[in-house]
Amino acid sequence: MAEGYAKATGRAGVVLVTSGPGMTNIVTGLADAYMDSVPLVAFTGQVSTNLIGNDAFQEADNIGISRPCTKHNVLVKDVGELARTIKEAFYIATTGRPGPVLVDIPKDVSTDKADFKYPEKVNLRGYNPTYEGNKYQIKQAAEEIKKARRPVIYAGGGAVFSDAASEIRELAEIAQVPVTMTLMGLGSFPGTHALCMGMLGMHGGYWSNMAMHHADLLIAIGARFDDRVTGKLSDFCPEAKVVHVDIDPTSIKKNVHAHIPIVGDVKAVLKQLNVYLRAMDGNQSDLKELRRPWREQIEEWKRTHPLRYEQGDKVTKPQFVIDRVFEMTHHEGIVVTDVGQHQMWAAQYYKGSKPRTFITSGGLGTMGFGLPAALGAQKAYPDKLVLCITSEGSFQMNLQELATAAIYKLPVKVVLIHNNFHGMVRQWQDLFYEGRYASSQLGNVPDFVKLAEAYGLLGLSASKPAEVEPVIREGLKHRGPVLMDFHVDPFENCYPMIPAGGAHHEMLLEDPPELRNADRGALAKKKDKDKVEEGEGVLPA
């Protein structure tokens, strides 16, 4: 929840838990926040200072456990230090590359008394993030951009965190450079803009990956060259020079060499870069002309290999549901996803234009993220539409939070893509493991409509394509929280897909023929029978 709040607002989310099991319960959330650079301050309870290390009741080594998944953590041993420590915690969490900070407070410290003195300023001699980029480097970057014939902007989470949407747009427009975004960067550039290429990477668009593969200049903005994005490193952007803007020096040259590294805040650096670009001679129409063949090539890729699905009138396609939800909400809601195929489809079909309106767990890929994060976003913006796009696997990892939705009257709209599988796992099993559906079928899931009702939510269900739009309409109209259960084709796969270890131009674009012709329903049934025989549990008929 705190992550959803933080991702939606950019302000630090706050977590408060008890010692021992309370703290160990938040480890996944901390790790998730650490990977995705989410500002959080977590306050954990600790046993009294005189008992620390004694295996006391509900004691855990909170500092030791959280060390590898926090930006910083502190045990407060003296109440006099508390105010300063809290000030520093918020400062560290929200500045530089944001991240989670944990403050561990022993019982006796939390009940002790002290004069309250909240420091005005933070003074940390070992911590001083760089915001302004090196001007010489920025100038170099401007020169390269001017010269390039096939440039691409690759914007990541850093572009979102630094609220640089208008600077990116300006850069793209004055330099006439197409923009692709990582999963975390979505929203930093308007999805409907003529220069927008949508997401790149493993499940990115054909055209954006092809553009990466053929680019002669890559302008990486607040992105960390994750393996889901780069694919095979030795074949990554083989023709491109790389300009890399990042506030965290460890991100630069970690996976990919940067010809022009610029350490700094995206917004500050781009402001400066745009000044240089505008001051350079040559006019806009020359640039447009220079880049025309490149733009045309990208359009061509887009035309020949668009995102597609075939919606018949019997079985609902998951993409259809997601596409319709976005269209019917005019791409204006805050979209929060869980992890799996539905997440990738949501990313592919999302065309929102505001940063912080696509909220997802990228780095850690934590199933169960969706519902609580959606509630956090809704709490931050009670009047905005918040959609939680999820699927049965992920949803059941944190569904108890439906109670939170009901208690706090948070009108989140849950869109459940019900495909009877851990779809993403089933897809890999189909493509790379000869259709051995080991433990990917979900079997006995609850009746989600009844479940929603049991928690006091409105529950709706659509099992046929014709029912999809009416259900969405009704769900959106409802003022409180809603769960919409869409029964979809269990065997739909998410494409394009760069197989693990593949390069950008080696995308799979559709099910290979042997998979298309396979009787996967029978495979699934056979697996059920095996399960019965092994006594593992049974799928309903």
Added chain:
Amino acid sequence: MSTRRWLAIAEWRIINNESWMERIISVQVENKAGVLARVAGLFSARGYNIESLSVAPTLDPTVSMITIVTQGDDRLIEQIIKQLNKVIEVLKVVDLTESNFLDRETALIKIHTRPEHRDEAIRIADIFRAKIVDSSPTTYTIEVTGDVDKVEALINLLKPLGIKEIVRTGRVAIAREAAKIPTRREAQAAKA
């Protein structure tokens, strides 16, 4: 990472990578609980190996100096240094291998001394300007300080007498002032 796997990777890198070499990194940190764990954790979490590590206070009692000996190529060391700098309580990181430096380590070596070996032990210690700091009817404890080569050479000479126990401090290092001697990197490049 298991040592064997580490060694395999290290070997591969040494063979294939000219910039792979030993590095001595000195890290100034806040003298606070938990800092060492963060620094060491950073190495282990990323599979970087630490060969030796020493920690002690500096002139400023609020600051400690950690000296780390590790191995890596330029890229790995750049990443290690950046990661160290990222730790909030780290104040300054210097790769001494990039400059001229002095390094020293102290070892305490306890050897068995049969009567016929006692003179020999004293002679060897003398050659290395090492001191006998403790003796019993059957043992000597020898203290030696020097660079790694010296310490290792002494250990090798004492081995035939029968070493009972060794403790070593790990290395500490300091930059030299205005020396004209080539750095290790330059020396390595000259050799190649």
